[in-house]
Amino acid sequence: MSFDPVVVKKDFPLLEREINGKPVVYLDSANTSQKPRQVIDAMSRFMETSYAPINRSAYHLAAESTDAFEGARGAVRRFINAPRVNEVVFTKNATEALNLVAHSWGGANLRQGDAVVLTHMEHHANIVPWHMLAAERGVELRWVPLTSDGQLDLSDLPKLLDGAKVFSFTAMSNVLGTLTPVKQLVDAAHAAGAVAIVDGCQYVPHNPTDVQAWGADFLAFSSHKLCGPSGIGVLWGRESLLDAMPPFLGGGNMIADVRLDGFSCAELPAKFEAGTPPITEAIGMHAAISYLCALGMDNVRAHEAEIAAYAIGTLKARYGDDITIHGPTDPAVRGATLSFQFKDVHPHDVSQVLDQANVCVRAGHHCAKPLMKLLGSNATARASFYIYNSTADADALADALANAGDLFGL
């Protein structure tokens, strides 16, 4: 490993917390990540010294704060290697970003009978907006199926994409940890004449991202999963597409002119940023991106492949067939997000028992009910690792699991 997660962990105040005299073992980063001191301090410092309106007022303080805010946009551009800074739109979260694309691009371009292709492993954020559009205007949704080890089954992809206008898919499953072959999927979408929308919520925090290498059309992700604050997300889109799209939310900042009888839109990115933006949150996200870049996104990825391999190995060695780990076993095609079934203990009860040892995992449908149905249950327990998790945390998980079987007499 090129960084030591035990050292990294010291930057995260919450992870020093103890409950009942035992340290917290935070394994829920696929849900939301913890924040390093550097992010917390950047936000405090900004509010203490530079907080002021953005893009509206002309005094020194406002110019300073606008510079800091736009600096965050520049940092996002570099982080995902977007060609142009005005292609980076700040939203409240990835969900809003995906709704924006579905509503605005979809609303302008999809007609009765058009097809949108999704995958069977999508998060609700990349399903429900398309359902809403489908209900509104009779768009057909098609689903890429999965292989038995939780990868995309691409054997029928060309057929599924035939005549489709949109292919929207996750770059990494928040349930199975599966990494999808993004570039291949983008190419397939384009070959079929569809736009390619990448849900990068799980991928971007954990891997080096290059939208130009992918050739993608849109990318959505959230700050809170990459060590940044809640309350801000990102939509990146190709300038030519964003330029041609109608606005989404209406109000201040997104207009060029407003009259009693109508309005005209501002240029990008303001056009899609109605109202006062998440100012302090942009500063915090910038600090988070700087923090991750200092670790090196290649190193982050390498760490996670290693910890995934270790955790899978340890759990399997210890519990054999008593534990089923969903998704691929090869760390080359997965991140460190492990959904599992332990004996016959319900995931909710697993999580309750683990909580007695302060091992924090999520139990539930993970906002992916169609995938749950495919897995044949309505919930899994999920342990997800990040930069601050070491092999010791995987050991803690394995240790605490023993109690679950005992308690239920299994």
Place this chain on the structure above:
Amino acid sequence: MSFDPVVVKKDFPLLEREINGKPVVYLDSANTSQKPRQVIDAMSRFMETSYAPINRSAYHLAAESTDAFEGARGAVRRFINAPRVNEVVFTKNATEALNLVAHSWGGANLRQGDAVVLTHMEHHANIVPWHMLAAERGVELRWVPLTSDGQLDLSDLPKLLDGAKVFSFTAMSNVLGTLTPVKQLVDAAHAAGAVAIVDGCQYVPHNPTDVQAWGADFLAFSSHKLCGPSGIGVLWGRESLLDAMPPFLGGGNMIADVRLDGFSCAELPAKFEAGTPPITEAIGMHAAISYLCALGMDNVRAHEAEIAAYAIGTLKARYGDDITIHGPTDPAVRGATLSFQFKDVHPHDVSQVLDQANVCVRAGHHCAKPLMKLLGSNATARASFYIYNSTADADALADALANAGDLFGL
């Protein structure tokens, strides 16, 4: 005054800042307010000790964080005296809140030829969403005119409301400082069978708010104008109305069930809160509300009436006809937001000159272009006062203005 703004000011670290050896005189709170230590610390502390997912995971830390988040919802309910806590919806800002109502309630209830009544003093956030709806489905917009001193001219209100389905209006103008007769307007809306939507962005931070006393149907406001963080706003709506409305954004948290062929919605307020919410921001807004309540909203209002009277008196005494202050002069019907024209100096230049003395005012159209047109210009300079501004700040404004006339030889 029941609190001393000079003492209050000490809670705001940014206001201790000096630029070029001179203190900052922040008179742009109608744009966005500064944050007290109590808010900054609450956010830091939360991220350092309790940050975890909301409403998703079952471990102790997540329950604690969910409690804190829902505690903020309760605080908002009490702050505006809403009947039920599930009527309080967290949005990213007031703009999203108004878009939500226009899109969801308007989309479900407005048809070709229906009328929506707005006023001539609305912010773009309460205009553009209705323009978008109007363009989409041929809804007619009607405008309540203004009197010469910048109050609503209600002489034709019953006629304007005749047959209208919506009356959406601000409780306080962000340009003129005018307080509107909210209860009277709500009653008139209801008498005409229209729903009454109150834009409380400027009112709620500066006055005691009671949605039940008003009898209103919806209220929108933003945290960042009431000493809280950016990135969070509030929509309050009557339960019966919210319940009947279709969802707005689709994704995680807002669903009861998702299948390949459709979805069903969660109960209120989750139904309107798609995706990961502004968690830390809710904690910060709660701290801001507690801070304001400790000062007492009656006292806040009294302070502002006083400072408005003082500032108007001082500027008039000093500059006579060289200064035009827009809006009502009677402090009983206005807040401490003063738009003015100084001699023939363009507002942008006024603000530039004031900035040399670190006096921060906004110059521009204040996201109210239809009102600007009515005032016969396309910009005003605006000084807006809040709890941390004292008479000394009004004096600093008056002093710094002298330079503007000198510089332009006027």
Place this chain on the structure above:
Amino acid sequence: MPGLEDLYREIILDHYRTPRNRGELAPPAVRAEGHNPLCGDEIQVYLDVKDGVVSDIKIGGQGCSISQSSASMMSAAVKGKSVDEIRNLVRRFKNMMSIEEEDENAPPLDESKPLGDLEALRGVVKFPVRIKCATLAWNTLLDGLSQSN
């Protein structure tokens, strides 16, 4: 933090392992469906309501030990009771779960009869996240009762 023994009482585990009244009822029985949107638990409650009495009840669906045992205990407590008695019981159960009364005009609560097995669920209150698990079946029951009107 309260211990797991407060939550997983033996009687709860018993109902979880051996759920009572599992199954379906054919129409004209009422069928109500409940979701816990947060964790994915699903439940179906089937009711035969005749002359103001729930003459039969069956439970379907999937869920954790708390939601399943609560549904099982509920079915046992409800079967053969009048709709009024049942509504009273639902209110008592929700009170026990610290859920505030929604209807201020409701009749006075009759707490004369013992809650029996249901008492074992009292410990759930100490685990607030699980309250939704415990009440899922009961809310679905209410939904079924109002359908049967």
Place this chain on the structure above:
Amino acid sequence: MPGLEDLYREIILDHYRTPRNRGELAPPAVRAEGHNPLCGDEIQVYLDVKDGVVSDIKIGGQGCSISQSSASMMSAAVKGKSVDEIRNLVRRFKNMMSIEEEDENAPPLDESKPLGDLEALRGVVKFPVRIKCATLAWNTLLDGLSQSN
């Protein structure tokens, strides 16, 4: 912080007080309209373009001293020049305002001629918020030129 004397040079105030080429041109003159959405400044640029030369230009609209004087200076600098010369001038002006070149394939910049009065606007760079005021007229001019194609 830079002093106001860097911004409000005498020559700027002169163009502000006595703007050159104010007015309108009737069609077939081109009319372009620009807004500064942040502050509300509005401008109209009217252009008579004949044989690749801007034979006449007029300026309408309202704005602050910087946007108005920039428009006035621009009109004086542009009148009678060829479209190619003008495009070159716009690029030089934007460079002076520290705005990055958008078109990497643009021809080499000809900086042989002095900028004249326009030099006075160089101080605006120290007041980044005002750069949008200074460039409003120029962007509107570009818009007008592309309409005249």
